Structure formats: C-alpha cells, structure tokens
Amino acid sequence: MDSIIVKGGGELNGQIPIAGAKNACLTLMPATLLSEEPLTLTNAPRLSDIKTMTELLSSLGAEVSSLQGGKVLAMSSHDLNNHTAHYDIVRKMRASNLVLGPMLARLGHAIVSLPGGCAIGARPMDLHIHALEALGAEIELKDGYLHAKAPGGLKGATHELRFASVGATENVVMAATLAKGTTVLKNAAREPEIVDLVQCLRKMGAQIEGEGSSTITIQGVDRLGGATHQVVTDRIELGTYMLAPAIAGGSVECLGGRINLVESFCEKLDQCGIQVEETEAGLKVTRKNGRVRAVDVVTEVFPGFPTDLQAQMMALLCTAEGTSVLEEKIFENRFMHAPELVRMGADIEVHGGHATVHGVERLKGAPVMATDLRASVSLILAGLAAEGETVVSRVYHLDRGYEHVVRKLSGVGAKVERVHLT
Numbered sequence: 302m303d304s305i306i307v308k309g310g311g312e313l314n315g316q317i318p319i320a321g322a323k324n325a326c327l328t329l330m331p332a333t334l335l336s337e338e339p340l341t342l343t344n345a346p347r348l349s350d351i352k353t354m355t356e357l358l359s360s361l362g363a364e365v366s367s368l369q370g371g372k373v374l375a376m377s378s379h380d381l382n383n384h385t386a387h388y389d390i391v392r393k394m395r396a397s398n399l400v401l402g403p404m405l406a407r408l409g410h411a412i413v414s415l416p417g418g419c420a421i422g423a424r425p426m427d428l429h430i431h432a433l434e435a436l437g438a439e440i441e442l443k444d445g446y447l448h449a450k451a452p453g454g455l456k457g458a459t460h461e462l463r464f465a466s467v468g469a470t471e472n473v474v475m476a477a478t479l480a481k482g483t484t485v486l487k488n489a490a491r492e493p494e495i496v497d498l499v500q501c502l503r504k505m506g507a508q509i510e511g512e513g514s515s516t517i518t519i520q521g522v523d524r525l526g527g528a529t530h531q532v533v534t535d536r537i538e539l540g541t542y543m544l545a546p547a548i549a550g551g552s553v554e555c556l557g558g559r560i561n562l563v564e565s566f567c568e569k570l571d572q573c574g575i576q577v578e579e580t581e582a583g584l585k586v587t588r589k590n591g592r593v594r595a596v597d598v599v600t601e602v603f604p605g606f607p608t609d610l611q612a613q614m615m616a617l618l619c620t621a622e623g624t625s626v627l628e629e630k631i632f633e634n635r636f637m638h639a640p641e642l643v644r645m646g647a648d649i650e651v652h653g654g655h656a657t658v659h660g661v662e663r664l665k666g667a668p669v670m671a672t673d674l675r676a677s678v679s680l681i682l683a684g685l686a687a688e689g690e691t692v693v694s695r696v697y698h699l700d701r702g703y704e705h706v707v708r709k710l711s712g713v714g715a716k717v718e719r720v721h722l723t
C-alpha cells in the first residue's frame with residue numbers, strides 16, 4: 302500500500318494548475334446516458350473516481366474513451382444493453398447513484414445498488430427517491446438494490462427537496478429533461494457543479510432555467526442530442542492548494558482559480574490574515590510572516606463554506622493564534638482527521654458536530670492514517686509546516702480526488718514523495 306512522506310519546513314512558491322472538477326465530471330458523465338448521440342468532456346480530471354464511473358457506464362453498455370492522457374472523455378450511449386448498476390462497482394463510490402435518474406428517463410427502468418453509507422456519514426437516498434417518485438417513478442428496495450420503473454414515462458411535477466442535496470438535484474434535473482411537461486424543483490442545490498451540469502444539458506438540447514438559484518425549472522423534451530463541454534474548475538482542489546502556502550508560508554498562484562467558486566472560503570482566509578489576489582491566470586495566495594489568526598467556520602451548502610474544505614481548513618487552524626470552532630453541518634461524521642492531527646501535536650476537542658481547535662505554535666511530523674479523501678489531503682497539508690517527517694498511509698483515498706498531488710506540491714518546492722511500503 303502506498304504512503305506519502307512529507308518533510309515539513311520550507312516555504313512554497315510558484316504555480317499550481319487546478320484540474321477540472323471531480324464532482325462536476327461525475328455528474329456530467331452519467332448525462333451521456335440521456336442521449337444516443339456522443340457527449341465529449343474536456344478538462345476532465347485524472348482520478349480513480351473517473352475510472353470507476355467509466356467502468357460503471359461501460360457496464361451499462363455505454364462506450365467511454367479516455368483521450369489525451371485522460372483529459373478528454375469521449376462517450377456514446379447509443380446502445381444501452383444493461384439496466385443494472387451492480388453493487389461491485391456502485392459500492393466503490395457514492396456518485397454511482399447518478400446513473401439512476403438518466404437511466405429511468407431514457408429506458409423507463411433501472412436497477413441501481415444502494416451506494417450505502419461511508420466513513421463521513423450515513424448518506425441515505427430518500428431525497429432522490431421521493432423526488433423521482435414525484436415525477437411518476439415507482440421505486441422499491443429489494444436485496445440492496447433500488448428497482449425503479451416509470452411504465453408510462455416520467456411526468457413533470459413540482460417538488461420541493463427537504464434539504465438542498467447536490468446528488469438529488471442532479472438526479473432529478475437529468476431525469477426531468479426527458480419527462481413529459483414541466484418540472485419545478487424547489488430548494489434545489491446551487492453548487493457550481495450543478496450550474497455546469499445544466500450548461501452541458503442545455504448544449505444537448507435540454508430546456509432548463511434557474512440553475513444556480515434554489516428553483517430550477519425543466520421543460521421536458523423528446524430527445525437530447527450530443528455536445529462537447531469543458532468541465533468547470535475544481536473549487537475543492539483549488540481551495541486545497543490555496544491552503545498550501547497559507548499553511549507553509551510563501552506565495553502560490555493557483556492557475557484556473559476564480560473567486561466566485563470559493564468566495565466564502567476566501568472570506569475566512571482573509572479573516573485569518575492570508576492574502577488572496579485575483580490574477581489574469583487564477584488566484585494568488587500569500588502568507589506573510591507570523592501566525593495566522595483563529596476563525597470560526599460553519600460548513601453550509603453553496604455559497605456557504607464547503608464541507609469538502611473543512612478538513613483542510615482545520616489543518617490551517619491547528620497552528621493559528623487563538624481558538625477556532627469548526628461546525629460541520631452537512632455530514633454527521635466528518636471529523637476523523639482530528640485525532641490524526643492530534644497525533645501531530647494539534648490540540649483539538651470534538652463534541653458532536655463541533656470541533657474546537659486551540660492553536661499551537663508548531664505541529665510535529667508523525668505517522669498518520671488517511672480515513673477519507675479530504676482527511677488524507679488535510680494530513681499532507683499539515684505535514685507541510687510540521688517539524689520533521691509525516692508519513693500518511695492509506696493514500697488510495699487521495700487518488701479519488703487529487704491528480705498528481707506529489708508533482709503539484711513538489712513543483713512549488715514542497716518536500717513530498719510517494720512510496721510503496723510493504
């Protein structure tokens with residue numbers, strides 16, 4: 302199993318290119334199931350999750366070709382010959398559930414394994430199910446699989462989500478593009494990845510309005526065509542690399558970054574005393590001498606502070622001057638990085654959905670274990686400024702969401718290497 306070794310200490314300076322968004326690509330790929338014509342995605346990230354989605358779509362009969370070293374995905378779903386998304390693939394990744402809406406809309410039936418819970422929380426599917434039922438689907442849970450059908454086709458309806466779930470919004474928007482009549486989805490999620498999905502669906506011929514607001518209106522059409530679409534910048538990878546100089550010191554320009562993707566996060570960096578500047582090519586982050594200031598952070602749906610940056614922000618706050626409270630409001634079990642950071646000398650108490658971080662002057666390198674994707678990278682970030690060597694094990698989690706992490710961090714002067722330890 303691979304580990305990442307970080308030798309902390311030096312400042313970081315230079316540029317880091319930011320990839321296309323994992324979470325956008327994982328919803329854009331299943332959109333291919335809605336059409337017989339080809340869908341091509343450019344600026345795709347090179348990640349294991351993208352391979353898993355490729356495997357899943359291929360198992361359903363779609364053709365997915367990875368071109369230009371994986372940066373371009375050329376997909377075609379002319380002949381779908383299977384309507385079952387098997388447990389063996391779905392269990393690897395929550396986002397597999399995003400084939401449900403498109404298959405139901407295109408084929409009138411779908412059998413999709415329940416993705417199940419994962420380390421960060423229970424993550425049920427009730428919001429997806431209720432919303433698709435509102436469009437006329439009949440859904441039953443049998444033997445761990447959701448059996449969904451819409452014998453008379455899906456019909457547009459007005460539905461309000463109990464919570465602005467990203468995945469449920471994506472599933473419903475995709476399903477509604479081919480439903481008869483108008484669907485009005487209220488309390489829809491507003492994340493940039495949803496805006497990106499809608500922009501792609503519109504290129505395919507869908508009639509949708511309101512993306513980026515909490516009411517999305519979809520006028521169903523008979524069929525969708527093909528399109529070429531560029532995946533939006535990964536705001537979570539962006540925020541992660543913006544934290545690297547914030548933690549280690551120095552100045553790093555994140556190429557492709559835009560303020561509107563990370564506004565609430567930048568407000569917190571500003572309160573900590575970290576400077577963020579918009580440049581022609583992206584966002585430049587600079588940390589001057591001295592300790593950062595403590596801040597309180599509450600994770601919220603977009604445009605609030607993203608839960609997917611909470612672990613990385615905690616890594617910064619471990620060495621801040623003063624006490625910070627982080628409140629996690631999206632997932633019920635997303636502080637698993639805290640005990641690992643404590644192994645590095647951090648002073649953190651977790652009580653339910655709150656973590657209180659008393660800033661210490663310096664962290665010390667230690668052997669630590671990655672428990673999930675964002676926890677993994679938070680430990681690498683913490684290691685950048687820690688005294689001595691940090692060895693992060695179980696880094697396969699990292700491969701789900703960060704391409705070339707060692708290359709990107711080494712490129713700005715970090716001492717990071719990946720090793721295979723037996």
Ligand SMILES: CC(=O)N[C@H]1[C@@H](OP(=O)(O)OP(=O)(O)OC[C@H]2O[C@@H](n3ccc(=O)[nH]c3=O)[C@H](O)[C@@H]2O)O[C@H](CO)[C@@H](O)[C@@H]1O
Nearest residue numbers: 324327396424425426427428429466467468469609631632
């Ligand atoms: C592939 C992808 O895009 N993943 C992102 C997506 O996950 P995902 O789409 O799974 O996140 P949701 O917005 O659906 O989940 C948010 C909360 O709603 C709950 N919930 C969700 C669905 C449901 O039917 N019932 C229910 O109770 C979840 O358990 C969680 O507590 O948005 C999350 C929140 O920004 C991010 O952390 C993930 O990185």
Ligand SMILES: C=C(OP(=O)(O)O)C(=O)O
Nearest residue numbers: 394395396609674675702
């Ligand atoms: C939680 C995440 O991903 P997923 O929804 O795919 O588990 C994430 O990207 O941080």
